[in-house]
Amino acid sequence: MSTTTTQVGAIARRSVVRTSRQPASIIPPLVFPVALMAVNAGGLRSSTDLPGFPTDSFLAFALAVPFIQGALFSTMNAGTEIARDVQTGFINRLSLTALRDWALLTGQLAGIVVLGVVQVVFYLVVGLTAGVRFESGPAGIAVLLVYGAVVALAFGALGAWLAYRTGSGETIQALFPVLFVFLFISSMNAPRNLIGVDWFRIAATLNPVSYMIECVRSLIITGWDWQALALGFGFVIVLGVISFALASRALRTRMTRT
Amino acid sequence: MEPSNGIEVEGLVREYKKGPRAVDGIDLSVAPGEIYGFLGPNGAGKSTTVHVLTTLLPPTAGTALVAGYDVVKDGPKIRGLIGVALQEAALDPLLTARDHLRLQATLQSVPKAERSARAEELLHRVGLVDDADRKVSGYSGGMKRRLDLALALVHSPRILFLDEPTTGLDPQSRTDIWNEVALMRREAGVTVFLTTQYLEEADVLADRVGIIDSGKIVAEGTPAELKAEIGRPSVHAIPRSEDDRPKIADFLAQFGEPLASTRDVAVRLRDGLGLTDIVRAVDANGVDVVDLELRAPTLDDVFLAKTGRTLEGAAEEAQTTGQEKRQR
Numbered sequence: 001m002s003t004t005t006t007q008v009g010a011i012a013r014r015s016v017v018r019t020s021r022q023p024a025s026i027i028p029p030l031v032f033p034v035a036l037m038a039v040n041a042g043g044l045r046s047s048t049d050l051p052g053f054p055t056d057s058f059l060a061f062a063l064a065v066p067f068i069q070g071a072l073f074s075t076m077n078a079g080t081e082i083a084r085d086v087q088t089g090f091i092n093r094l095s096l097t098a099l100r101d102w103a104l105l106t107g108q109l110a111g112i113v114v115l116g117v118v119q120v121v122f123y124l125v126v127g128l129t130a131g132v133r134f135e136s137g138p139a140g141i142a143v144l145l146v147y148g149a150v151v152a153l154a155f156g157a158l159g160a161w162l163a164y165r166t167g168s169g170e171t172i173q174a175l176f177p178v179l180f181v182f183l184f185i186s187s188m189n190a191p192r193n194l195i196g197v198d199w200f201r202i203a204a205t206l207n208p209v210s211y212m213i214e215c216v217r218s219l220i221i222t223g224w225d226w227q228a229l230a231l232g233f234g235f236v237i238v239l240g241v242i243s244f245a246l247a248s249r250a251l252r253t254r255m256t257r258t
Numbered sequence: 259m260e261p262s263n264g265i266e267v268e269g270l271v272r273e274y275k276k277g278p279r280a281v282d283g284i285d286l287s288v289a290p291g292e293i294y295g296f297l298g299p300n301g302a303g304k305s306t307t308v309h310v311l312t313t314l315l316p317p318t319a320g321t322a323l324v325a326g327y328d329v330v331k332d333g334p335k336i337r338g339l340i341g342v343a344l345q346e347a348a349l350d351p352l353l354t355a356r357d358h359l360r361l362q363a364t365l366q367s368v369p370k371a372e373r374s375a376r377a378e379e380l381l382h383r384v385g386l387v388d389d390a391d392r393k394v395s396g397y398s399g400g401m402k403r404r405l406d407l408a409l410a411l412v413h414s415p416r417i418l419f420l421d422e423p424t425t426g427l428d429p430q431s432r433t434d435i436w437n438e439v440a441l442m443r444r445e446a447g448v449t450v451f452l453t454t455q456y457l458e459e460a461d462v463l464a465d466r467v468g469i470i471d472s473g474k475i476v477a478e479g480t481p482a483e484l485k486a487e488i489g490r491p492s493v494h495a496i497p498r499s500e501d502d503r504p505k506i507a508d509f510l511a512q513f514g515e516p517l518a519s520t521r522d523v524a525v526r527l528r529d530g531l532g533l534t535d536i537v538r539a540v541d542a543n544g545v546d547v548v549d550l551e552l553r554a555p556t557l558d559d560v561f562l563a564k565t566g567r568t569l570e571g572a573a574e575e576a577q578t579t580g581q582e583k584r585q586r
Contacts, residue, residue: 003367010364014353021352021393089348092314093409096342097365098334256315 007103008110015111018081026115029073030122033066040065040189050194055221063127064216065188067148068209070119071155072179078112079159079172086167086254095255105244105251109156116152120145132220140219147215147232154240157247164250186210208235262326263290263416263449265311269320272306280306282473283320288466293443293450295464297457297557303473304453305345308421311451312342325417338366341415341448345422347406351395355386355405358394359412366413380408384438400431407438417449418442424459436463457557469561476564485555492517492559493536494524496548509545510536518568 195201215232218225265288272281288294309315313333359377384404424432514525533552
């Protein structure tokens with residue numbers, strides 16, 4: 001194994017070990033999205049009676065939301081963890097080793113991806129246990145796992161950028177509600193074509209989060225909708241590339257070593 | 259060419275944006291295998307110097323060679339040859355000592371087959387074997403410092419930078435660290451650059467001492483040389499009553515130059531005088547003192563002679579200046 005791969009693995013391992021030793025970082029991203037989904041599924045069940053609603057099961061419709069909501073939790077957790085390394089000086093300790101800048105970032109993100117995939121598996125198990133049927137079958141579940149990893153990577157890179165840029169866990173946590181606004185002004189609770197309020201429908205249409213949710217949703221309730229998949233993967237990949245570039249730049253500034 | 263284990267610094271300057279010159283044109287040279295004590299109060303520029311020499315900060319001007327490599331051009335090479343324990347023992351509270359050592363060994367490219375043995379060896383060496391699998395959040399300050407030292411040694415560095423390694427530690431923990439540093443130099447020939455604000459630490463450990471104040475080196479030499487510059491010992495008298503202080507000060511002034519002291523009345527003795535001369539005079543004149551003590555010059559005396567302040571006073575001054583800046 002190359003030195004860089006070993007370094008990435010060591011940083012990723014630390015990220016996973018740290019998180020596994022903090023129940024407060026594991027339980028909320030698993031429980032809250034599922035709890036919100038259960039509440040919505042109970043309260044909005046009659047939405048499925050609307051003409052043109054794509055499925056008879058609101059639970060199947062709502063199951064896509066935890067995947068994205070969990071990713072938002074990942075953003076916050078990743079950002080807060082990295083900001084703590086900046087605040088405590090741990091990043092100086094890392095700077096004084098042979099660790100390459102991008103290996104540090106990649107390692108931290110790899111740890112986030114591992115945790116993101118664990119979240120996805122949990123949501124999948126909850127959905128399957130509750131009787132949700134995946135129209136895309138086992139291959140769709142595999143694609144969903146990959147998508148979960150890509151989403152965790154993209155949102156994790158966003159959190160990393162904010163952390164390296166600000167060096168403040170408090171700032172990251174203050175930004176969390178802003179990210180949640182994107183989730184709520186999306187197609188999380190209704191298909192866009194059934195949103196009656198014009199401004200909300202337009203905002204949801206302009207909001208990339210809608211396409212991420214619809215990508216996951218298509219695998220659950222539609223089957224293979226290539227357009228939804230392309231848009232969902234496309235937006236996440238663009239977000240990931242931009243965030244990774246910004247995070248790399250911010251990290252270089254933060255690790256001011258010669 | 260085999261790189262040396264020394265440090266060579268010429269005209270080193272480090273300026274912060276909108277701030278003072280934290281390091282203001284220092285020259286210093288540390289020989290291979292030497293323990294160099296960098297002594298000064300808070301805010302004197304010690305940590306900034308360490309940050310520049312360990313490649314964490316680029317210098318504003320001047321040159322610095324560490325192990326024969328330029329700190330500006332050869333950062334990665336230098337980082338591979340040095341071990342560093344910075345002022346704040348930046349440890350991860352959720353990791354154990356063993357986790358830390360494993361991570362550090364991997365990042366410092368210690369061969370995989372050697373990592374476990376190296377971690378065990380270092381845990382033994384710093385006395386953390388029994389606590390190796392406990393999370394660092396439960397460690398005392400001394401244990402954290404010892405782990406920090408072990409981490410700095412993981413890759414068997416040639417040069418070790420220790421930035422105030424014993425600040426805030428109890429006397430026993432401080433002595434443990436001193437013993438370990440002395441052992442490393444003795445057994446492995448490691449060069450040690452040690453910053454401290456403790457006179458005793460510099461005196462006990464360092465082969466040579468550089469005294470820094472306001473970013474400038476004001477004195478340099480072996481502790482014995484520096485003290486010899488001051489030369490004459492001082493006599494310290496403790497008055498029986500505070501009211502007697504002026505009278506005793508006047509009386510002692512005939513034997514030498516008065517020294518500033520809040521605890522006692524002190525004079526630096528003129529050449530040729532000794533404690534017996536003072537004792538005889540005190541007896542003959544019926545001067546009422548609780549105690550008389552002859553003291554050899556200390557590094558604090560050196561600091562006082564060079565800067566006009568005691569090290570303790572300079573630290574308080576730096577603290578006050580810092581508070582004023584924060585209030586502004």
